[in-house]
Amino acid sequence: xxxxxxxxxxxxxxxxxxxxxxxxxxxxxxxxxxxxxxxxxxxxxxxxxxxxxxxxxxxxxxxxxxxxxxxxxxxxxxxxxxxxxxxxxxxxxxxxxxxxxxxxxxxxxxxxxxxxxxxxxxxxx
Numbered sequence: 709x710x711x712x713x714x715x716x717x718x719x720x721x722x723x724x725x726x727x728x729x730x731x732x733x734x735x736x737x738x739x740x741x742x743x744x745x746x747x748x749x750x751x752x753x754x755x756x757x758x759x760x761x762x763x764x765x766x767x768x769x770x771x772x773x774x775x776x777x778x779x780x781x782x783x784x785x786x787x788x789x790x791x792x793x794x795x796x797x798x799x800x801x802x803x804x805x806x807x808x809x810x811x812x813x814x815x816x817x818x819x820x821x822x823x824x825x826x827x828x829x830x831x832x833x
Contacts, residue, residue, distance in 0.1 A: 709822045710735045712804055717827035720794055724831070728789040730804030730824055738762065738782040740808045744789050745817055746800040746829070753803070758812030759787060767812045772798070794831045801826045 716728040730742060743758035757768045759778040766778045772791075780787045787804065805820035814820075 710737055710740060710806055712806060712822050712824035714804055714824040714827045717802065717829045719830040719832070722795055722831055722833050724794055725790070725792045726794065726829060728791070728802055728827055730787045732785045732806065737785040740806040741810050741812050742780065742787040742804060742806045743812060743820060744802055744804050746802045748800040753817050755815035757789065758814070760812045761808070765812050796831045796833045799829055799831045802829055
């Protein structure tokens with residue numbers, strides 16, 4: 709498994725952009741699918757987007773499609789989630805997760821063995 713450390717996030721106005729970064733250590737990061745989830749007090753942790761090992765495939769939840777973009781840099785062992793046109797409903801704690809056994813479309817959080825520490829995103833109207 710890999711160890712994941714997140715950075716980025718913060719408080720912004722609706723329509724603004726933010727970048728979240730997930731950086732890994734401990735194993736060959738390039739063989740891992742990396743997925744982002746978010747959690748709010750009113751909802752269970754929900755799938756946001758995922759990127760396959762090698763970056764060939766990405767998948768987005770319909771709620772963020774066209775606004776969020778995933779990329780990865782396996783030299784830097786990082787995956788970046790660029791979030792644009794943010795809405796208040798995008799607010800929550802964002803987690804990156806990684807596993808080498810799943811595809812980026814897998815939305816069940818229990819399928820992922822490595823997790824970041826969580827990053828707060830707050831979008832005000």
